[in-house]
Amino acid sequence: MGNLYEYFSAADDEEAAAALGRKGWTQDRGARTLAVKGIDPAVQIGRLEELLTGRPYAQITADPRFARRIGPSWADRGVVTLTDTLTRALAAGEESDLAQVTVDWSQIAEFDGQADPMDLAEFLFELSAIAARASERGHRLYCRWSR
Template sequence: MGIRTEYFAAPTDEVAATALHTPGGPSEPDQHTDLPRFDAVAVPSVDPFVMLGGLAGVLSGRPYGEVTAHPRHGALVGSGGDEGPWIVTVSQTLADDLASAGPTRLAEAARAWSDGATPTAPPRNLAAALLPLAALAVRAADEGYRLYCWTSLTD
């Protein structure tokens, strides 16, 4: 069993929590408009707790324990119960760091992230995951939105 993660932007915790009502995740199209319900990117197997904490530490230069102690690091805003899905927050500090990092900084972060928290993931794969996540962070900042993660268990 694995996890499926989609990171998405929403204006408030309350609006983000409505993504629980989209069984396919926040990028699932609305039945009336056929448009995605949220601006979202799939970032396979990058959990919003440990892996994102490692990334936050790399991008900010702060210790893992400090970044994961942030009150919005993985704070639950919606739960589908024991089987999920779950909606959690991404700290604004990390969202800002992602939005302000260019491709070179993201590639450097992917190398450091690969060496630290995720030794089995090649830096190229992590960099490829960071580019759309950083682009989402830029779009969220432009709208004054926050980042969230929708997580679900997979078979």
């Protein structure tokens, strides 16, 4: 069945961690989330960041905000941070540049040849809009996941 991932912004780690275990939390705070299956916040988003920024993957994974778990620790759900470098790159991304990146991103080994660049482009445009709003408000990006 796979994990469900919900990408969102929050003012800080404490606010983001509060998202864990609360139903309807996004409506309560007027936040926009992007729910998706099959695009995990570590490897696949890390590879996206590599393509968007040119940062080597090893440098991305060494970033203290790379997929760092925050809040309570449960086996079936959690919240992780996304890097500020990714947030900035997404917020500044032009739609044509993002569309081009999705072609290369769709071909990474972690998608096992099953990713449609058009579907990834739609995801990326929405995530870019969330990142742009987060940047305007001084917020950061996060991902809530559940099994």
